[in-house]
Amino acid sequence: QARATVAGLVTLVLLAFDPNILAHMRLVTTDLGLAAGAVLAGYTLWRFVRCPSWGRAVMAGAGLGLLLNTKFTALLFLPLFGAIMLLGAFRIWRHGPDKHSGKSWTVYLGGIFIIYPLMAFVVLWLGNGLQIGSMPEALPIVGQMGGMTVPLSDYLGQLLDIGNRLQVSTPSFLLGQYSDSGWWYYFPAAFLLKTPLPTLLLLAVALAHMIRSALGAGANRSDWFDLAALWLPAAGYFAIAMTTDINLGYRHLLPILPFLYVFIGAAVTHPVRWGERSRSPKTTYVAVVLLGWLVVASLWIYPHYLAFFNALAGGPDNGWKALVDSNIDWGQDLGRLADRLDNEGINSVWLSYFGEARPEYYGIDYRGLDSFTPRLMNPNARPYFPYNPAPGWYAISATTLQGVHFADHAQFAYFRDREPAAKVGYSIFLFEQPAQGKPVNLVLGNLQVDQLGADDYSQLGTNDVSLRWIDAGQALILPTDQKPLWLALGDQLVHPLLASYVTLDQNIATGDEGAYRLFQATSKPPDLEGDGQMLTLGEGRVAYRGSPQMSADNGTVQVLTVWSQFGEPQPLKMFVHVLDDGGQIVSQWDGLSVAWEGWRMGDLLFQVSGLSTADLPSGQYRVVAGLYDPESLQRWQEESGSDIMELGMITVP
Numbered sequence: 223q224a225r226a227t228v229a230g231l232v233t234l235v236l237l238a239f240d241p242n243i244l245a246h247m248r249l250v251t252t253d254l255g256l257a258a259g260a261v262l263a264g265y266t267l268w269r270f271v272r273c274p275s276w277g278r279a280v281m282a283g284a285g286l287g288l289l290l291n292t293k294f295t296a297l298l299f300l301p302l303f304g305a306i307m308l309l310g311a312f313r314i315w316r317h318g319p320d321k322h323s324g325k326s327w328t329v330y331l332g333g334i335f336i337i338y339p340l341m342a343f344v345v346l347w348l349g350n351g352l353q354i355g356s357m358p359e360a361l362p363i364v365g366q367m368g369g370m371t372v373p374l375s376d377y378l379g380q381l382l383d384i385g386n387r388l389q390v391s392t393p394s395f396l397l398g399q400y401s402d403s404g405w406w407y408y409f410p411a412a413f414l415l416k417t418p419l420p421t422l423l424l425l426a427v428a429l430a431h432m433i434r435s436a437l438g439a440g441a442n443r444s445d446w447f448d449l450a451a452l453w454l455p456a457a458g459y460f461a462i463a464m465t466t467d468i469n470l471g472y473r474h475l476l477p478i479l480p481f482l483y484v485f486i487g488a489a490v491t492h493p494v495r496w497g498e499r500s501r502s503p504k505t506t507y508v509a510v511v512l513l514g515w516l517v518v519a520s521l522w523i524y525p526h527y528l529a530f531f532n533a534l535a536g537g538p539d540n541g542w543k544a545l546v547d548s549n550i551d552w553g554q555d556l557g558r559l560a561d562r563l564d565n566e567g568i569n570s571v572w573l574s575y576f577g578e579a580r581p582e583y584y585g586i587d588y589r590g591l592d593s594f595t596p597r598l599m600n601p602n603a604r605p606y607f608p609y610n611p612a613p614g615w616y617a618i619s620a621t622t623l624q625g626v627h628f629a630d631h632a633q634f635a636y637f638r639d640r641e642p643a644a645k646v647g648y649s650i651f652l653f654e655q656p657a658q659g660k661p662v663n664l665v666l667g668n669l670q671v672d673q674l675g676a677d678d679y680s681q682l683g684t685n686d687v688s689l690r691w692i693d694a695g696q697a698l699i700l701p702t703d704q705k706p707l708w709l710a711l712g713d714q715l716v717h718p719l720l721a722s723y724v725t726l727d728q729n730i731a732t733g734d735e736g737a738y739r740l741f742q743a744t745s746k747p748p749d750l751e752g753d754g755q756m757l758t759l760g761e762g763r764v765a766y767r768g769s770p771q772m773s774a775d776n777g778t779v780q781v782l783t784v785w786s787q788f789g790e791p792q793p794l795k796m797f798v799h800v801l802d803d804g805g806q807i808v809s810q811w812d813g814l815s816v817a818w819e820g821w822r823m824g825d826l827l828f829q830v831s832g833l834s835t836a837d838l839p840s841g842q843y844r845v846v847a848g849l850y851d852p853e854s855l856q857r858w859q860e861e862s863g864s865d866i867m868e869l870g871m872i873t874v875p
Contacts, residue, residue, distance in 0.1 A: 233487035235513050236424070239520040240479065242416060242472055245527035249552070252293040253473040259289035260299055260455065261480035267303055268451040270333060271310035279333030280341050287345025294381055295474075302458040306451055307334055313447055350377050358383075394469035395546050395626045404467035409460065409475060415535040415544055416472045418519055420512040422532075425482060427508065428489030449485070456481035471548035528554055529648035538648045542620040551620040553577015555647035559617055560584035562646050568615050572606070573598060574634065575650075576619035576627075588617075594627040602670075603691045603817035608633055609676040610685045613657035620649050659684025663701045667694030668712035669738050678731035678740055682708060690820035697815035698723060698828040700745040709743040717830050719771055719782050723747060747826055754786060755867060757849055757858035763789035764849060764858065767826070769869040772845060777836030779809070779872055783847055785827045793818050795852045798831040800872070801844040808843065809833045838874050845869040 237243060246254040266285035270278035286303070289296045314330060347353075355375035372378070391402035396411060405411075414422070432449065456478040463474055490509045523530050523538065529550045531541030541550050556579045563571065563586065573581060573588035575598060581588050590598030591606050599605070605612065608630075616637060623638050625631035632638075642651040664671070664687050671679075671689055690699040694711055698720040701707065709726065716724065723746050731740040754765035764785055771782035781798050800809040811831040821827055835843075846866040849858040857865035 229484075229487040229491045231487075232490060232509065232513065233483045235516065236421060236483040236486060237480065239517050240421065240483075241418065241520050241523050241527040241530035242476065243479065244520065245530070246473060246476060248527075249554075251473070253476050255292040256289075256296055257476040257480060259285075259292040259296060260459075260477040261484075263289040263299065263303070264306075264451065264455050264481065267306060267338075268448070270338075271306060271330075271451070272447065274330040274333055276329065276333065276337065279329075279337035282333070283338040283341025284345050286338065286342040287349065290342065290346045291349035294384060295477075297381075298459060298462050299455060299477075302455045305454050305458070309447060309450055309454075346377070347373055350374055353377070392468050392470065393626050394467075395621075395624050396469065397544050400626065400631050401469070402467075404469035406464050408469040409463045412472045412545060412549065413460075413475060415531055415541070416549060417532065418516050418530070419532045419534070420515040420519070421486075424486050424490060424509065424512050427505070428486045431489050431505075448488075452481045452485045452488075456485075471545070473548050526647050528552060539645075541648070542624065546621040546624050546626055547576075551576050551649040553579050553619070553649075555649045556581060556586075557584050559646045559650050560586050562644065562652070563615075563617075566644075571615045571617045571652075572612070574616075574618045574622040576621040589614075591616075591618075591622075592628060592633060593619075593622055600817055600819055603689075603819045604670045604672055605689055605819075606633075607671045607674070607679060607685070607687075608636055610658070610679065611636060611655050613655050613686055616653040616655060617646070618651050618653070620651065623651060655685075657684070657686045659686060660706075661686040661688065662706045662708060663688050663690070663703070664708045664710060665690045665692060665699055665743075666710050666712075667692050667716070668714040669710050673712075673733070673738065674710065674740070675731075675733060678733065681730050681740065688822065690822070690825070691817035692820075693815040694720075695815075696830045699816055699821060700724065700747055700826045700828070701822070702745075702747070702824045702826060707743045707745055709741045710738055711741070712738050719780065719830050720828050723828060748784070750784070750786075753788075755860060756788070757860060757865075759794075759849070759851060759856060759858040760792070761789060762792045762794065762858065763787075764794070766847070766867045769845075769847075772870055772872060774835055774872045774874055777834060779833040779835055779845070781811075781831045781833065781845060781847070781869065783829050783831070783867075783869070785829070787821050787823055787825045787827065790823065791819055791821050793852055794849050794858070796829060796831070796847065796849055798833060798845065798847045798869070799866075800833055800835065800838075801846060803841075805844075808838055809835055835872075835874050840874050843872050843874060845872055 243254065243257075263282075263285040266278070266282040270282040289299065311330065314327070352373075353376055354371060354373050357370050357372060357375050358379045392404075394401050394404050394408065396405055396408050399405075459478050460475065468474075490505060520527075526538065528548070529538040529541060531538050531544070531550070535541050535544045538550070553576055556575065556577060563569075570587040570589065572591055573586070573593070574591040575581065575593045578595065581598070588598070589605065592599055592604070618634055618637060621627070623634050625633045625635075637651070637653045640653060643654050644652040646652065660683070662682055662684055664682065666689060670691075671687075688701070688705065690701070692699055693714065694716045695714040696717060698716065700723060709724065725744045725746060726741040727744055728742045729739055730742060732738070748770060750767050754767040756763060756765045764787055767784040767786050769781060769783050771780065773780055779800065783796075783798070795812060795814045798811045799807045802808050811833050815829060816827060847869055848866045850856060859865045
């Protein structure tokens with residue numbers, strides 16, 4: 223009894239101070255639930271197999287049901303638990319029941335084949351709200367069950383659909399390598415690098431004692447069955463994990479830890495033989511020292527448990543060089559980034575973030591870079607030039623710094639090779655990029671800045687570049703500040719109605735195979751009187767400055783409108799409507815041929831809109847325009863409340 227108490231305390235310390243378990247205790251994910259469910263199901267099954275009874279069969283089935291409620295991965299334990307049942311049956315057949323059980327084959331077989339699966343089903347069904355429904359017909363494996371009403375139809379449908387989801391490749395990173403199909407040694411490497419060293423040493427001591435016990439033939443059959451009940455789930459699950467191409471993190475190994483820690487607790491309290499001999503004082507001292515080391519390491523890494531790496535990986539400071547994703551970086555430090563920016567007096571950052579949280583929630587003023595998930599940046603308005611980024615502060619998550627989820631893994635190599643100015647909780651890196659040269663404006667027509675060659679970009683003479691993005695065949699943005707103007711055109715020429723507002727002074731560079739042309743340019747804005755008709759929505763302020771061109775010809779109306787930006791950029795779209803005498807819309811155009819992110823304060827926007835009049839009867843028609851929010855569809859308004867600009871009349875012959 224005393225040894226069992228000590229073994230339990232050793233196991234408790236290993237579990238309570240394991241940084242990987244502590245990390246996932248504070249995350250709303252299924253991985254730790256799977257670990258708890260697995261050890262509960264394994265324990266209740268072990269109790270039944272070792273000493274069968276109807277009550278223990280009920281408890282074992284309930285434990286399995288709870289496990290199956292945690293995650294579909296729990297199904298991997300079914301063949302492993304089946305092996306334990308076979309060992310139990312072999313044990314009874316070979317040696318007869320234990321002296322403590324004395325139960326018949328009837329109880330064992332009835333429990334295994336009837337009570338155990340029945341209770342597991344009932345608990346699983348209860349966990350799914352006693353759901354009953356129709357099986358989906360779209361899944362080919364369902365066959366004749368498609369459309370049939372059955373219990374747990376939602377659970378079964380999602381389970382059968384796993385194959386489709388597994389067909390999507392999962393990018394992985396390990397020790398500087400990238401793969402979409404993983405490595406068989408990913409989880410062994412992760413286990414060695416993220417498991418605390420004292421725990422690894424205790425596991426080595428426990429294995430050594432198990433081997434000594436085996437060589438000395440000192441363990442009885444109950445000891446070996448207990449050992450199998452611990453090692454079959456742990457080793458079997460680990461072996462299955464090594465065959466998968468989903469290499470996302472150490473968290474997938476959490477289910478094996480409770481089994482290993484129970485084994486360590488039992489083994490270090492039975493050091494010479496698994497069976498009868500008393501503990502060695504030397505082993506006790508070693509175990510106490512190693513457990514103390516674990517406690518200190520756990521307290522030291524607080525509160526950054528997820529970023530824990532042992533000395534083999536160079537500690538948490540260097541762990542990102544070996545493993546990323548949920549091994550170190552699950553977006554957990556975004557709130558700490560906000561605090562750090564406030565403390566350092568940094569007002570705004572370029573942000574590449576790995577996670578689901580919203581920077582706005584924490585009050586972070588940011589300009590989005592390519593991230594994962596990719597929602598911080600408009601992919602049609604990419605602001606990052608990888609060879610000489612724009613000046614300012616950069617906050618880059620460890621996973622995006624390694625470029626794991628990007629087609630170009632070297633996207634942030636410019637910063638990856640530099641020492642950061644600071645780290646936020648080991649998962650977000652802060653870099654300061656100085657300005658080089660005088661600021662300029664660069665208008666990109668059907669092109670992204672990262673498509674420019676490094677030598678061509680260097681012709682700008684600076685990294686302090688204010689970008690605008692346009693569809694040159696429909697729109698033009700002209701900055702009104704005094705910065706030099708450059709224009710890079712892709713596969714689209716400037717629309718003829720817009721060409722008079724900009725002069726291309728000199729073709730400075732041409733991309734490979736004529737992919738683009740880079741010009742020095744001079745803006746030639748029209749003479750505009752006053753500030754125009756001001757439209758507002760929230761903090762947005764945009765003025766309509768006129769429609770210098772509007773003509774109907776060959777069944778098409780070409781409308782050129784001019785607008786001024788008086789506020790900060792925000793999402794918007796434009797509409798142009800052709801109205802009949804009754805005010806009904808008979809033709810319309812909606813859109814915006816520039817990226818709103820680049821329409822900066824003071825800029826003039828020239829938008830060409832084409833509307834069809836081919837099906838309209840001859841006559842006079844009104845043309846009106848306005849702005850609206852693309853999400854809420856709320857229109858921008860003048861101070862008077864009007865939300866349309868009168869552009870004039872057209873005649874359809």
